[in-house]
Amino acid sequence: MSKLETVGVLGCGLMGSGIAQVAAAAGCRTVVREVSDELNEKGKARIVKSLDKFVEKGKLEQNERDATLERLTFTTEVGDLAGCDIVIEAVTEDLEIKNALWKELDGLCGAGTIFASNTSSLTIAAMAAATKRPDRFVGLHFFNPVPLMKLVEVVRTVTTAPGTFDRTMLFATSLGKDPIAAKDTSGFIVNLLLVPYLLDAIRALEHGVGTIQDIDKGMVLGTGHPMGPFALLDFVGLDTTYKIAEIMFAEYREPRYAPPPLLKRMVLVGMYGRKSGKGFYDYSATPASVSDLGL
Numbered sequence: 001m002s003k004l005e006t007v008g009v010l011g012c013g014l015m016g017s018g019i020a021q022v023a024a025a026a027g028c029r030t031v032v033r034e035v036s037d038e039l040n041e042k043g044k045a046r047i048v049k050s051l052d053k054f055v056e057k058g059k060l061e062q063n064e065r066d067a068t069l070e071r072l073t074f075t076t077e078v079g080d081l082a083g084c085d086i087v088i089e090a091v092t093e094d095l096e097i098k099n100a101l102w103k104e105l106d107g108l109c110g111a112g113t114i115f116a117s118n119t120s121s122l123t124i125a126a127m128a129a130a131t132k133r134p135d136r137f138v139g140l141h142f143f144n145p146v147p148l149m150k151l152v153e154v155v156r157t158v159t160t161a162p163g164t165f166d167r168t169m170l171f172a173t174s175l176g177k178d179p180i181a182a183k184d185t186s187g188f189i190v191n192l193l194l195v196p197y198l199l200d201a202i203r204a205l206e207h208g209v210g211t212i213q214d215i216d217k218g219m220v221l222g223t224g225h226p227m228g229p230f231a232l233l234d235f236v237g238l239d240t241t242y243k244i245a246e247i248m249f250a251e252y253r254e255p256r257y258a259p260p261p262l263l264k265r266m267v268l269v270g271m272y273g274r275k276s277g278k279g280f281y282d283y284s285a286t287p288a289s290v291s292d293l294g295l
């Protein structure tokens, strides 16, 4: 089975930059495409910061850091990804935007290129069907922060050829990840369980079961989670969680996936969590303090 050695990454946000970083660090020539030079610069700066942190901690040699950066190319042209063995898409969670990119790439890439989406909740089948290579289409779901989290979900949809799935599993392992196989159901394995848990924490807060701090402390000290649900919601992004919950609710029509009113209101006013400086916690000063939500 031939290895996937050249990687294209669509999107250089939080997830795309992390994916590009681990691919380049694993020795793959990696081409990253963003819509503007400014967004490419931002993504590159995130990668440099992460690599420097690893060097500072003695987990990466300076020459490996430099070689990783040399293997990365940034572009605004979709066509520059045409020669890649695998293209991984990590753009906004919007099927129309994703499918427009897949259709364009389908005409540009060779028959051997595997298409992989990092979607967290959309159906892989809905993207595979937009291309002429549904047998060479998989889900490849990474976790934030990508350079630190070992897990990748490799998702086989109804059309994915066994060979495509096997090669992608091997690819995930070659990136230093520890992959699991998941079926193409909204949320796959992890978000199917994680999203209702996060939404339940918000509902518990709405019902006055405990404070933000105590609910977080309860789950950290009581169940050994590295972060409590509110710290994790702020980390993942409230806007992202809201979008995922809406997609999962539309798929399953079960109340446990319905975004709670408090989440919706916080998103409406731009309280997205760490990325906007304020969510369940206020990050304007260090250490962060609990936000006053008027509850």
Ligand code: 3HC
Binding pocket: 049, 050, 051, 053, 054, 119, 120, 142, 143, 144, 145, 146, 147, 148, 149, 191, 226, 227, 232, 236
């Ligand atoms: N690159 C390099 N270093 C990084 C980094 C990155 N991207 N992100 C964090 N670090 C460093 C920190 O700077 C810190 O360095 P320091 O020790 O010198 O200060 C070190 O890693 C450890 O970070 P923390 O001090 O914050 O300590 P933690 O032990 O808490 O580790 C964590 C951080 C790995 C994020 C841990 O808190 C954790 O596992 N949290 C849960 C994350 C999680 O659940 N992610 C999944 C979200 S769901 C998802 O992504 C799916 C999507 O579809 C929604």
